Amino acid sequence: MRDALVTAAFQLFLERGYEQTTVDDIVALAGVGRRSFFRYFPSKEDVVFPDHERCLADMTAFLAASGEDDEPVQRVCDAARLVLRMYAENPAFSVQRYRLTKRVPGLRAYELSVVWRYERALAEYLRERFAGRRDGILRADVIAAAVVAAHNNALRSWLRSDGRDDAEAAVDHALGCVRSAFGTAAPQRIAGAAEDVVVVVARRDAPLWRVVKEIESQLGRN
Amino acid sequence: MRDALVTAAFQLFLERGYEQTTVDDIVALAGVGRRSFFRYFPSKEDVVFPDHERCLADMTAFLAASGEDDEPVQRVCDAARLVLRMYAENPAFSVQRYRLTKRVPGLRAYELSVVWRYERALAEYLRERFAGRRDGILRADVIAAAVVAAHNNALRSWLRSDGRDDAEAAVDHALGCVRSAFGTAAPQRIAGAAEDVVVVVARRDAPLWRVVKEIESQLGRN
DNA sequence: CGCCAGGTGTGCACTGAGTGCCACGAGCGC
DNA sequence: GCGCTCGTGGCACTCAGTGCACACCTGGCG
Numbered sequence: 001m002r003d004a005l006v007t008a009a010f011q012l013f014l015e016r017g018y019e020q021t022t023v024d025d026i027v028a029l030a031g032v033g034r035r036s037f038f039r040y041f042p043s044k045e046d047v048v049f050p051d052h053e054r055c056l057a058d059m060t061a062f063l064a065a066s067g068e069d070d071e072p073v074q075r076v077c078d079a080a081r082l083v084l085r086m087y088a089e090n091p092a093f094s095v096q097r098y099r100l101t102k103r104v105p106g107l108r109a110y111e112l113s114v115v116w117r118y119e120r121a122l123a124e125y126l127r128e129r130f131a132g133r134r135d136g137i138l139r140a141d142v143i144a145a146a147v148v149a150a151h152n153n154a155l156r157s158w159l160r161s162d163g164r165d166d167a168e169a170a171v172d173h174a175l176g177c178v179r180s181a182f183g184t185a186a187p188q189r190i191a192g193a194a195e196d197v198v199v200v201v202a203r204r205d206a207p208l209w210r211v212v213k214e215i216e217s218q219l220g221r222n
Numbered sequence: 223m224r225d226a227l228v229t230a231a232f233q234l235f236l237e238r239g240y241e242q243t244t245v246d247d248i249v250a251l252a253g254v255g256r257r258s259f260f261r262y263f264p265s266k267e268d269v270v271f272p273d274h275e276r277c278l279a280d281m282t283a284f285l286a287a288s289g290e291d292d293e294p295v296q297r298v299c300d301a302a303r304l305v306l307r308m309y310a311e312n313p314a315f316s317v318q319r320y321r322l323t324k325r326v327p328g329l330r331a332y333e334l335s336v337v338w339r340y341e342r343a344l345a346e347y348l349r350e351r352f353a354g355r356r357d358g359i360l361r362a363d364v365i366a367a368a369v370v371a372a373h374n375n376a377l378r379s380w381l382r383s384d385g386r387d388d389a390e391a392a393v394d395h396a397l398g399c400v401r402s403a404f405g406t407a408a409p410q411r412i413a414g415a416a417e418d419v420v421v422v423v424a425r426r427d428a429p430l431w432r433v434v435k436e437i438e439s440q441l442g443r444n
Numbered sequence: 445c446g447c448c449a450g451g452t453g454t455g456c457a458c459t460g461a462g463t464g465c466c467a468c469g470a471g472c473g474c
Numbered sequence: 475g476c477g478c479t480c481g482t483g484g485c486a487c488t489c490a491g492t493g494c495a496c497a498c499c500t501g502g503c504g
Contacts, residue, residue, distance in 0.1 A: 141372070173357075223453090
């Protein structure tokens with residue numbers, strides 16, 4: 001029944017547009033009563049995102065199952081990958097939906113509220129893990145937002161490629177950028193840093209003299 | 223007329239709730255015709271955010287007026303401060319609205335779409351400034367998201383304090399955290415960095431020997 | 445003065461989403 | 475058979491939002 005409604009809805013959305021399709025049209029095509037539609041989907045928008053509720057529950061469970069020794073930023077990155085995997089399960093459907101949400105402002109707004117719930121789940125997890133740290137709550141919110149933005153950036157470029165690109169690789173790369181900015185290497189130092197600072201990132205196996213020379217030049221002491 | 227509608231609307235929203243107030247109630251209290259309400263506000267939600275459209279235009283203009291030599295991250299942080307200033311212009315109103323949006327899911331969703339437009343404005347500006355850089359688009363989106371998250375974090379804690387805290391200081395601090403993670407000092411280095419790295423943040427006026435010693439210990443070479 | 449043009453406010457009827465309520469029918473235990 | 479529940483459908487209702495037409499007012503022009 002749910003599936004029948006989703007199928008009928010997308011068929012109509014694609015052939016005549018979202019706003020030009022009424023709920024009556026959908027239930028007529030699916031051959032069910034109008035009242036049943038709202039039994040399965042609390043609103044017309046929900047039929048466009050039929051699996052996000054489940055995915056959100058999966059993510060919450062995944063984060064709740066974390067151990068104390070997990071690296072938090074790594075963990076939220078893995079959690080974000082769950083969403084990507086849901087999209088990748090059904091590339092054709094995801095691409096269609098992407099084109100739909102891009103065109104219809106109402107659906108964009110609805111998608112934002114869905115994404116916001118993912119972001120809050122990540123942020124809540126990080127807030128607990130960062131409890132007691134200086135600026136723990138702030139860092140949790142910022143990292144959650146950055147992870148979501150990076151994930152969405154990679155996801156959308158994959159969707160624009162009609163599902164041809166390698167989604168996993170793109171997300172790995174995007175999340176790698178975030179992790180290198182917020183990873184465990186330097187959180188205590190970065191928090192609250194003054195403006196007049198120099199940031200140096202060095203490989204642990206780099207020659208020491210090379211690192212020192214780089215720092216000298218960055219500090220303007222040469 | 224606009225002001226009369228906003229005043230009447232908030233009076234009713236506060237005394238009986240947003241969803242329990244119909245547009246007919248508002249126009250009856252304001253003493254105007256129902257049709258006029260929708261002339262000034264395209265939807266019922268818009269009356270809750272009467273000044274965001276103007277603020278968004280201000281931000282866009284501010285970013286468009288940037289020079290080539292402005293530091294982009296600094297610039298978007300300053301742009302975000304425009305929003306804070308709008309809230310701070312009317313602390314009592316902002317606090318009331320905050321309590322309203324926190325309770326009503328529909329208003330939260332609407333606020334998200336407003337925030338999203340700010341974020342897109344920042345991201346578009348950064349995309350242009352980062353054009354050609356490696357991962358320029360990705361970095362633009364992530365930084366915009368981080369700036370917005372930091373700003374909102376500070377803004378909300380100010381709103382929760384009923385406007386008593388120092389909003390400017392809180393936002394400065396929050397944005398400082400973001401800038402120290404994404405500032406100009408190390409973007410090329412951080413992008414795509416491997417996991418096995420050490421990040422050192424040093425004040426430009428710190429003694430050189432002190433910095434080198436810190437790095438030695440971080441690299442595990444002592 | 446008469447007339448006209450444009451903007452602003454209003455009334456009315458209509459569409460369509462979403463809800464509450466009740467009725468019907470199919471399964472199932474007693 | 476009789477309850478019973480549960481999934482479903484139908485009906486009427488509220489309310490947001492829109493299109494249309496009309497009234498009013500204001501200012502310019504002959």
